[in-house]
Amino acid sequence: MPTKRGSIHLFRFGGINVYLHWSWFLLALYGIQTRAGEYSSYVWPVLEYLSLFVIVMLHEFGHSLACKQVGGHADTIVLWPFGGVAYVSPPPRPGATLWCIAAGPLVNVALFPMLTVLMLLSNWHGWPASMPDAYHFIVAIWQLDLLLLIFNLLPIYPLDGGQILQSLLWFLFGRARSLMIAASLGLAGVAVLIVLAVASRSWWLGILCGLVVMYCWGGLQRARALSRLAAAPRQPGLACPACKDAPPIGPFWRCGKCGNGYDVFAQQGVCPNCGAQAAAVPCLSCGTVNSLQAFQLAAGDKMPRPYL
Numbered sequence: 001m002p003t004k005r006g007s008i009h010l011f012r013f014g015g016i017n018v019y020l021h022w023s024w025f026l027l028a029l030y031g032i033q034t035r036a037g038e039y040s041s042y043v044w045p046v047l048e049y050l051s052l053f054v055i056v057m058l059h060e061f062g063h064s065l066a067c068k069q070v071g072g073h074a075d076t077i078v079l080w081p082f083g084g085v086a087y088v089s090p091p092p093r094p095g096a097t098l099w100c101i102a103a104g105p106l107v108n109v110a111l112f113p114m115l116t117v118l119m120l121l122s123n124w125h126g127w128p129a130s131m132p133d134a135y136h137f138i139v140a141i142w143q144l145d146l147l148l149l150i151f152n153l154l155p156i157y158p159l160d161g162g163q164i165l166q167s168l169l170w171f172l173f174g175r176a177r178s179l180m181i182a183a184s185l186g187l188a189g190v191a192v193l194i195v196l197a198v199a200s201r202s203w204w205l206g207i208l209c210g211l212v213v214m215y216c217w218g219g220l221q222r223a224r225a226l227s228r229l230a231a232a233p234r235q236p237g238l239a240c241p242a243c244k245d246a247p248p249i250g251p252f253w254r255c256g257k258c259g260n261g262y263d264v265f266a267q268q269g270v271c272p273n274c275g276a277q278a279a280a281v282p283c284l285s286c287g288t289v290n291s292l293q294a295f296q297l298a299a300g301d302k303m304p305r306p307y308l
Contacts, residue, residue, distance in 0.1 A: 007078055016064050018057065019078045027081035038140075044133050051141050053079065055111065055148065059104045060084040066103030070096040072287075082208055092287050094170035094178075101163045108149035115142040156193070157186030158215040176226035183219030186212065229284060235265050240283040241290050241298040252284055265292065 007019035028049050035045035057079060063086035064074035072090035079085075090100040119142050122128075127135035153161040166182035173181065190212045197205035232248035239246050251261040260273035269278040269292050280289045290298075 004076065004078065013061075014065060015068070015075060016061065017076050019076065021078055021080035023081050024053075024079060035140075038136060039133050041133065044137050048137060048140055048144075052144055055108070055141075055145055056084045058111070059107050059148070059152075060086040062103040062105075062107035063088050063100060067100040070099055072096065072100060082211065089287070092175065092285065094167050094175075097170070098164065098167035101160055101167060105149055105152050105160050108145050108152070111145050112142075112149065115145055118142075154189065155185065156189035156212060157182040157219055158212070159186075162186050162189075174230070176223050176230055179219055179226065180223035183216045183223060186216040186219070190216065235295075238265060238295040239298040240285060240288065241294045242288040243283060243286040244298065245283065245285040247281075247284065247295065253278070253281065265295070268292070 004019050006023075007021045010018045010020055012018070031049050032042070032045045035048060036042055039045055057077070060077045060079070064077060067074040067086075067088040067090045070090055072088060074086060074088040076087040077084060078087070086104070088100055090096045115138070119138050122131075122135050122138050127138075152159055153164075155161045155165045157163060157166060162182050162185070165185070166178050169178035169181055172178070190209050193205065193212070194209045196202075197209055229248055229252060232250050232252070234246035235249055236246075247265060249263065249266070251263050253264040254261050255271035255274060255276055256278070257276040258271060258274040260271055262272055264278050264281050269281070270276070271278070278292070280291055281295065282289045
């Protein structure tokens, strides 16, 4: 997954920083050269690639703004050759996650009728004969938006369609099992894409398939971790102030300083590896962050433990 390292900060909007990864320029050069034969001037393939950039960026803003709307955290978008990545962390609820993921493709859905009307009007005004480059450009953007919408809605995890499927299954099977099912189906779906990549000799699709396999495998590992978390015994006399769930017993929290996993409540907030003190604790059920004492008070224990 691309990170801010090696990326150029473009701008900040709505509390969201947008970065452009350096590798984007490599594929942009290749894409412009490939499409140059379709036009009479290099201006049009450049505009075509910039339009693709804008569509992808709007798609990622859909994810980020929807995440903020449901109370999640979203402050970074990184654009790279294989699309965009919105770093979003919605509340761990199926409805919130579903809206956060679905908002991206909905941007493409909203763009589609506008681009369709523009294409029909240009055809009606005779642009195919009088302004062939402009008409071809509009048709290309219309096709790109439709292609991105269809591709993203494929039920292959971690594409938007696979994550939407996982969010819907979450209502029925819970978080861990839904992720396990979605990631397993994603591996089966990517096998079909690999066959298509080989048959079409598409190196771009082949690399994308490799990334999907990595994400699916990571999803399976995360599903196993969530299953262990769900089966863990619960801390007595403690509850999250927001969702009222009792935190689990076990090394499910990581030290912000050294990354060591430990039981933050059993260790009274002190990392046994480096001695760092946890100022606050995230609830593993709903994601809200509170002090150690707040977990006691939420459970009705008015006698605070000696948390430092």
